[in-house]
Amino acid sequence: MTEKIDLEGVQKTLKTGIEYIGLHRVEGPLVFIRKTHPVGYRELLQCVDPKGNIRLGMVLDTTADMVVAQIFESTTGLTLPDTRVRFMGESLTLPVSEKMLGRSFNGLGRPIDGGPVPLGMEERDINGKPVNPTARQYPRDYIQTGISAIDGMNTLIRGQKLPIFSGNGLPHNDLAAQIARQAKVRGTATDFAVVFAAMGVKHDVARYFIRSFEDSGVLEKVALFLSLADDPSIERLLTPRTALTLAEYLAFEKDMHVLVIMTDMTNYCEALREISTLRGEIPSRKGYPGYLYSDLAELYERSGMLAGFGGSITQVPVLTMPNDDISHPIPDLTGYITEGQIVFEREMHGRNIYPPVAGLPSLSRLMKDGIGEGMTREDHPHLSAQLFAAYSYVKDVRNLASVIGEEELTPLDHQYLEFGEFFEGQFVSQAKNEDRTMEETLDLGWKALKKLPAEELHRVTEEELMEYYEG
Amino acid sequence: MSSRIIGQIKRVNGPVIEASGITDAGMMELVHVGELGIVGEVIKLEAGGAIIQVYEDPTGLKPGENVYGTALPLSVELGPGLLGSIYDGIQRPLEEIRNLSGTSIQRGITLPALNREKTWHFVPSPEIPEEVSGGLCLGTVQETKHLLHRVLVPPTLHGRLQYLAEEGEYTVDTVIARLETEGRTAELTMMHAWPIRVSRPVRERLPFNAPLLTGQRVIDTLFPLARGGTVAIPGGFGTGKTMTQHAVAKWCDADIIIYIGCGERGNEMTDVLTSFPDLVDPRTGRSLMERTVLIANTSNMPVSAREASIYTGATMAEYFRDMGYHVALMADSTSRWAEALRELSGRMEEMPAEEGFPAYLPTRIAEFYERAGRMETLGGWEGSLSIIGAVSPPGGDFSEPVTQHTKRFIRCFWGLDRQLANARHYPAISWIESYSEYVEDILPWWEERETGNFVTNRREIMELLHREVRLSQVVKLVGPDALPDSQRFILEVCTLFKNAFLQQNAFDDIDRYSTIEKQARMLDIILSYYRLGSAAIKKGITMVELKRIPALRDIVKMKFTVSNENLDRLDSLAIKLERQLTALEGHHD
Ligand SMILES: Nc1ncnc2c1ncn2[C@@H]1O[C@H](COP(=O)(O)OP(=O)(O)O)[C@@H](O)[C@H]1O
Numbered sequence A: 001m002t003e004k005i006d007l008e009g010v011q012k013t014l015k016t017g018i019e020y021i022g023l024h025r026v027e028g029p030l031v032f033i034r035k036t037h038p039v040g041y042r043e044l045l046q047c048v049d050p051k052g053n054i055r056l057g058m059v060l061d062t063t064a065d066m067v068v069a070q071i072f073e074s075t076t077g078l079t080l081p082d083t084r085v086r087f088m089g090e091s092l093t094l095p096v097s098e099k100m101l102g103r104s105f106n107g108l109g110r111p112i113d114g115g116p117v118p119l120g121m122e123e124r125d126i127n128g129k130p131v132n133p134t135a136r137q138y139p140r141d142y143i144q145t146g147i148s149a150i151d152g153m154n155t156l157i158r159g160q161k162l163p164i165f166s167g168n169g170l171p172h173n174d175l176a177a178q179i180a181r182q183a184k185v186r187g188t189a190t191d192f193a194v195v196f197a198a199m200g201v202k203h204d205v206a207r208y209f210i211r212s213f214e215d216s217g218v219l220e221k222v223a224l225f226l227s228l229a230d231d232p233s234i235e236r237l238l239t240p241r242t243a244l245t246l247a248e249y250l251a252f253e254k255d256m257h258v259l260v261i262m263t264d265m266t267n268y269c270e271a272l273r274e275i276s277t278l279r280g281e282i283p284s285r286k287g288y289p290g291y292l293y294s295d296l297a298e299l300y301e302r303s304g305m306l307a308g309f310g311g312s313i314t315q316v317p318v319l320t321m322p323n324d325d326i327s328h329p330i331p332d333l334t335g336y337i338t339e340g341q342i343v344f345e346r347e348m349h350g351r352n353i354y355p356p357v358a359g360l361p362s363l364s365r366l367m368k369d370g371i372g373e374g375m376t377r378e379d380h381p382h383l384s385a386q387l388f389a390a391y392s393y394v395k396d397v398r399n400l401a402s403v404i405g406e407e408e409l410t411p412l413d414h415q416y417l418e419f420g421e422f423f424e425g426q427f428v429s430q431a432k433n434e435d436r437t438m439e440e441t442l443d444l445g446w447k448a449l450k451k452l453p454a455e456e457l458h459r460v461t462e463e464e465l466m467e468y469y470e471g
Numbered sequence B: 001m002s003s004r005i006i007g008q009i010k011r012v013n014g015p016v017i018e019a020s021g022i023t024d025a026g027m028m029e030l031v032h033v034g035e036l037g038i039v040g041e042v043i044k045l046e047a048g049g050a051i052i053q054v055y056e057d058p059t060g061l062k063p064g065e066n067v068y069g070t071a072l073p074l075s076v077e078l079g080p081g082l083l084g085s086i087y088d089g090i091q092r093p094l095e096e097i098r099n100l101s102g103t104s105i106q107r108g109i110t111l112p113a114l115n116r117e118k119t120w121h122f123v124p125s126p127e128i129p130e131e132v133s134g135g136l137c138l139g140t141v142q143e144t145k146h147l148l149h150r151v152l153v154p155p156t157l158h159g160r161l162q163y164l165a166e167e168g169e170y171t172v173d174t175v176i177a178r179l180e181t182e183g184r185t186a187e188l189t190m191m192h193a194w195p196i197r198v199s200r201p202v203r204e205r206l207p208f209n210a211p212l213l214t215g216q217r218v219i220d221t222l223f224p225l226a227r228g229g230t231v232a233i234p235g236g237f238g239t240g241k242t243m244t245q246h247a248v249a250k251w252c253d254a255d256i257i258i259y260i261g262c263g264e265r266g267n268e269m270t271d272v273l274t275s276f277p278d279l280v281d282p283r284t285g286r287s288l289m290e291r292t293v294l295i296a297n298t299s300n301m302p303v304s305a306r307e308a309s310i311y312t313g314a315t316m317a318e319y320f321r322d323m324g325y326h327v328a329l330m331a332d333s334t335s336r337w338a339e340a341l342r343e344l345s346g347r348m349e350e351m352p353a354e355e356g357f358p359a360y361l362p363t364r365i366a367e368f369y370e371r372a373g374r375m376e377t378l379g380g381w382e383g384s385l386s387i388i389g390a391v392s393p394p395g396g397d398f399s400e401p402v403t404q405h406t407k408r409f410i411r412c413f414w415g416l417d418r419q420l421a422n423a424r425h426y427p428a429i430s431w432i433e434s435y436s437e438y439v440e441d442i443l444p445w446w447e448e449r450e451t452g453n454f455v456t457n458r459r460e461i462m463e464l465l466h467r468e469v470r471l472s473q474v475v476k477l478v479g480p481d482a483l484p485d486s487q488r489f490i491l492e493v494c495t496l497f498k499n500a501f502l503q504q505n506a507f508d509d510i511d512r513y514s515t516i517e518k519q520a521r522m523l524d525i526i527l528s529y530y531r532l533g534s535a536a537i538k539k540g541i542t543m544v545e546l547k548r549i550p551a552l553r554d555i556v557k558m559k560f561t562v563s564n565e566n567l568d569r570l571d572s573l574a575i576k577l578e579r580q581l582t583a584l585e586g587h588h589d
């Protein structure tokens, strides 16, 4: 066996030396090359245009007489006769090291901050490998974000993937940046890092995040992977993969707790649709390819904790729902993969509630195992269940009031309306730099419940009522 | 890896590979592709060529690499040692793979599914006829404290028994019996292989006669599943499909659980792996893991193995059924399996039918659910296989193809409701949209038990729930004051029933599981509040007075406060309620 591997190695070096001159066809980001040596599926290639500029690509379809590849950078300037192609004999890798913190890269992982290429400690395949489910460790430690709508109602757990479902013009960037600034696990002094992946967002958005990291003095703990709105859309397909490759290295080689922010996943999905359409694949819903679910899962599942490793990857992907429609394939498939979702409501934003976190559709699936006695506080599980139940009834009362008029409501229903006002105005609402402790959040929750009579509070115990409601 | 070269790779564009120069490959033959030996299956044969679906990531495969045949169809190993294991979609043991390749799954690993070193204590059956045939029990192995593993003659074999091992310790691949069959000798071990796409034969199908009790009140009381029945749980993301599947896997009264994580989250499998060993089966007092086999082909694992995982699970389930056990199989989610079919079909450039799904989707769904049933096995026992399939409709819209076709082949439907889930009413099983066609089948079972007025109570509460729907529409238009107290009281009782009975907290140590006796008594108390209360209203007592009854607070909390072992406390609650209601009337008179 060993002999054969060596032989292959020699062959590979020889063949990576071969250059093919001339493309058969170029169509958007796809190039077609004829009559090559046998090329591997998903193999990396270099396309050298007549001016000598090198662009990277990946093989999507390989046969003996034709290879189809997607080029990650723009194909503008490639000519059919004079473009040269080199196959690299391996898939795309990223050299990773801790030195990448504090630096900015493009989607392919090349520095764009004028600094030198950081010396990689290790080359890693950017596609990662599926984690063996038996090797995972179930995440349980909560993260205090200082934001009541999250900490109290949708607690974030270290190693969770919890996306923000937003809409155009809503303050998702503010919330993502606030989470990144304020997130802490109490009682532990651990090494943390932030990996930020931007796909198709505007320059000022990227600048906003950078400034926010700078202001809180953590910039040297942040690695930025930027593929902005004016970069070729295809580069967006790589950006989250390179970012997650570094995150995995930091979390599982360097024992760091890594927060990965990926924005905007909608742009990523659009790039995927573009390639799929060009390749003439049979679309499923709204023109997105049938494998969108699996493709997104390949990204989102690269989070969590591993048994026997010190670090973790917590993902906060941000996406804008086209038309504010939560049943659109992008939020829908995301919600099917991630461990809950923070959903924004435009109507709350209109009433100047920040963060405009919708009470009912938002959910943290891992919350149940990370809150309560010995973790947050013993009353937390029942308190949040009670707040949800009461708030859900508020929605019913408001609907009823809009039909029969507020005057017609029963005194109890009026109390519910007051509760709703307090809950949205005081509990959910907070300043963009306000950092509440878990106790402050929970106490505020009880303050809201005091607007309601004790008989209405079915989800809390008598002891909890004694301790937090009467007191 | 076998060394029989059957052809070469011609084209790779994903998990579906074209091969050429095919000499003697068989349809559905298990093959190894390329020098890495990636596992695949021949799914189409054409002149000189074949289409192969590979069960591992095809990255790096090149045209010209060899394809190696095994001359066997894709099969699973069946024998002692399955229980408590976790496998991927093509039955590779994930624990062992982890020992070999660390945290991530390396490609090209082939490991036996059943441990070859471990020995089992085999006890031969005392009386065996000379002529034996498929399904006959050759002997037994006490696989776990509670499960007697019956070693059966494989279904398709028959012949004259020439040798049977005596009682002793054997590994699964030791010959324990020899049959002479049509002039040849067949050597039998405690394990055998069975092709996953072929359902195992039985003697005959039997009618349904008993419920599969799940301990979940909304299920057992309102929409029961029969032993051997089929049910679908459709619901948008976050409505509670997985939690319901987990709850049923934990508390249902099956002997064996086969849990398939098909294209879903990795952490959910880890959750099962970490929680099941510490949970105790209320009926046997043993760890739940001892009756469970897990199949994990999570969303980030190869899509073709996701397609296979459903069949792998069904085959294992049938194997235990053949021993005369009641098996429950959970598949979370069948939609991901259907999507895998769609993706593979798309790669083969087949003509799509609805929403890109292949035209044979309904046939495949039907074939899968048909593997369920209550059966008389070849060995003459009664066994059953119940199938509980989650469905994940895009956008939570039940009109999509997978939900619609599934509905044609199941007889029980637990529809999850987004509104209920958003209001944190769990389990969010809609009492309006759900149904069970098994109610009639299992009525005799209920009537035989001493569950009091259960059957009539059940009918009455269903009626009230439907009346509530109409009444709340009126309230939404004109407000509650427009209704007379007798009708508002129905709304009150339904709210009470939802809070005190239908909602069930999977995380509460007492509430997570209710025996059928507890369910019957709880229902009875709620309905006696309704009956006595309605009578009181006729006598002029107001709704407000009825709502102020102190016992009401105990009723709302009885699910948390009264454990399955302490049901007589419900009797005193019933008496207390009656007394307080009569006292009310007394005041009035
Ligand atoms: N019976 C239940 N008891 C308590 N919480 C539940 C229950 N069912 C669902 N939930 C809550 O809903 C969340 C989502 O449920 P899950 O089963 O994962 O949804 P799905 O599989 O449909 O996406 C869970 O994380 C849990 O918080």
Ligand SMILES: [Mg+2]
Pocket (backbone or CB within 6 Å): B241, B242, B243, B264, B332
């Ligand atoms: Mg689920």
